[in-house]
Amino acid sequence: MKQLKRIKGTQDILPEAAAVWLAVEKKIHSIMGLYNFKEIRTPIFEKTELFARRIGQLTDIVSKEMYTFTDRGRKQITLKPEMTAPVMRAYIENKLYASMPVNKLYYISPLFRQENPQAGRLRQFHQFGAEILGTREPEADVEIIELAMAVYQAADIKDLTLEINSVGDPQCRTPYKILLQEYIRPNLEQYCQDCRRRFDENPMRILDCKNETCRQLNSKAPKLADNLCPDCSRHYSSVKAQLHALNLEFSENPYLVRGLDYYTRTVFEITSGSLGAQNAVCGGGRYDLLAEELGGQPAPAVGFASGIERLLMAAEKQGINIVEPARLDIFIAAMGEQAKFEAVSWLKRFRMLGYSCDMDMLGRSIKAQMREANRQKTRFVLLIGEDELKKESFSLKLMDEGRQLDVPFEMAADILAEYR
Numbered sequence: 100m101k102q103l104k105r106i107k108g109t110q111d112i113l114p115e116a117a118a119v120w121l122a123v124e125k126k127i128h129s130i131m132g133l134y135n136f137k138e139i140r141t142p143i144f145e146k147t148e149l150f151a152r153r154i155g156q157l158t159d160i161v162s163k164e165m166y167t168f169t170d171r172g173r174k175q176i177t178l179k180p181e182m183t184a185p186v187m188r189a190y191i192e193n194k195l196y197a198s199m200p201v202n203k204l205y206y207i208s209p210l211f212r213q214e215n216p217q218a219g220r221l222r223q224f225h226q227f228g229a230e231i232l233g234t235r236e237p238e239a240d241v242e243i244i245e246l247a248m249a250v251y252q253a254a255d256i257k258d259l260t261l262e263i264n265s266v267g268d269p270q271c272r273t274p275y276k277i278l279l280q281e282y283i284r285p286n287l288e289q290y291c292q293d294c295r296r297r298f299d300e301n302p303m304r305i306l307d308c309k310n311e312t313c314r315q316l317n318s319k320a321p322k323l324a325d326n327l328c329p330d331c332s333r334h335y336s337s338v339k340a341q342l343h344a345l346n347l348e349f350s351e352n353p354y355l356v357r358g359l360d361y362y363t364r365t366v367f368e369i370t371s372g373s374l375g376a377q378n379a380v381c382g383g384g385r386y387d388l389l390a391e392e393l394g395g396q397p398a399p400a401v402g403f404a405s406g407i408e409r410l411l412m413a414a415e416k417q418g419i420n421i422v423e424p425a426r427l428d429i430f431i432a433a434m435g436e437q438a439k440f441e442a443v444s445w446l447k448r449f450r451m452l453g454y455s456c457d458m459d460m461l462g463r464s465i466k467a468q469m470r471e472a473n474r475q476k477t478r479f480v481l482l483i484g485e486d487e488l489k490k491e492s493f494s495l496k497l498m499d500e501g502r503q504l505d506v507p508f509e510m511a512a513d514i515l516a517e518y519r
């Protein structure tokens with residue numbers, strides 16, 4: 100039969116890599132705890148309309164990247180392509196606002212986008228992220244940005260650039276869009292197809308088109324930051340002042356608008372100089388109107404999400420060793436039926452004492468068992484054969500020192516504890 104392969108754009112996380120993932124996840128949980136964020140887990144799929152209407156019909160995610168199917172009840176279901184809309188849906192549905200005025204939530208989750216796979220761009224990828232729901236204060240924006248940076252700092256990742264902008268609110272955006280359309284209209288024919296499509300409904304997305312011609316055409320476009328209403332302007336100034344006070348380096352990119360339509364006011368992106376084309380490691384911003392758009396009470400909110408695969412790629416490129424390869428504490432090398440019988444019960448005892456412990460399960464010779472112990476970078480080998488059984492003792496081999504000593508069965512636990 101033809102060998103089956105995994106789906107393009109997905110990855111198997113094999114044991115060695117899984118240890119690294121676990122270490123990164125532990126780090127994320129621990130930092131989120133320091134910042135007083137609580138974990139939230141939402142279903143892997145949602146009703147399609149949650150994403151279709153709220154992320155924006157014209158965004159790449161909704162127009163071409165969602166994994167959508169019809170279930171047996173003829174409902175349109177989508178594998179979640181991002182976490183902000185599901186978190187907001189869960190917040191409203193479970194009335195989280197009723198018990199806490201401000202909810203600080205975080206997640207680590209697989210997500211699905213039908214993109215063209217390439218290095219750092221997958222169809223199933225993973226994000227960690229955080230959302231603060233229930234406040235419009237600029238301190239929340241700053242906490243979110245600072246928290247995102249803190250995770251990279253904890254992982255020792257350098258060469259990061261933080262860019263920020265304000266995309267205002269409907270009050271300042273409506274007149275700005277007209278201004279922008281007036282600037283673009285005379286050259287509209289020269290813009291790419293995507294931009295021309297966005298011109299009427301979402302002209303701001305034209306500003307962050309990656310096409311070189313569009314970028315050049317945009318180089319003198321009016322900036323929203325120069326056209327913010329007084330409230331948005333005050334908010335943006337306060338965010339920048341607090342970032343300066345924290346000594347967080349950032350640059351303002353007046354054309355940063357992000358690829359999702361729910362943003363208001365602050366938006367930001369973190370890129371890594373160690374990655375190629377897919378250099379965005381983190382993105383986020385404020386979305387003060389999403390709660391009402393989802394049928395909830397007003398709940399201004401701000402958040403970020405970071406790609407875990409891209410964090411790991413940046414770490415690898417920078418030669419950062421996130422986790423030492425795991426070592427086995429004890430390998431019991433047994434020879435003969437009776438010795439193996441004895442070994443099985445010792446395995447259980449040592450495991451209960453907290454040692455990682457294993458033995459041969461292929462009926463191999465002692466020499467081959469020693470090779471296996473070496474391969475697993477074992478710290479202690481306990482040899483047990485006929486002689487040892489008679490003496491009721493193990494031959495203990497201290498692998499790092501190359502020394503061997505006799506250890507009576509009843510003293511084995513105490514002696515190992517000395518060398519632990």
Ligand code: HAM
Pocket residue numbers: 180181182183212214219220221222224225226228229230358359379380381382383384385401402403404405406407408409
């Ligand atoms: P996003 O910019 O679409 O934002 O994704 C955030 C990060 O997820 C990206 O910077 C990137 O590191 C990673 N990422 C996205 N797509 C892929 C992919 N196909 N393969 C690998 N990594 C990927 C959001 O998702 C928003 N929900 C962020 C947010 C949270 N805004 C407010 N709160």
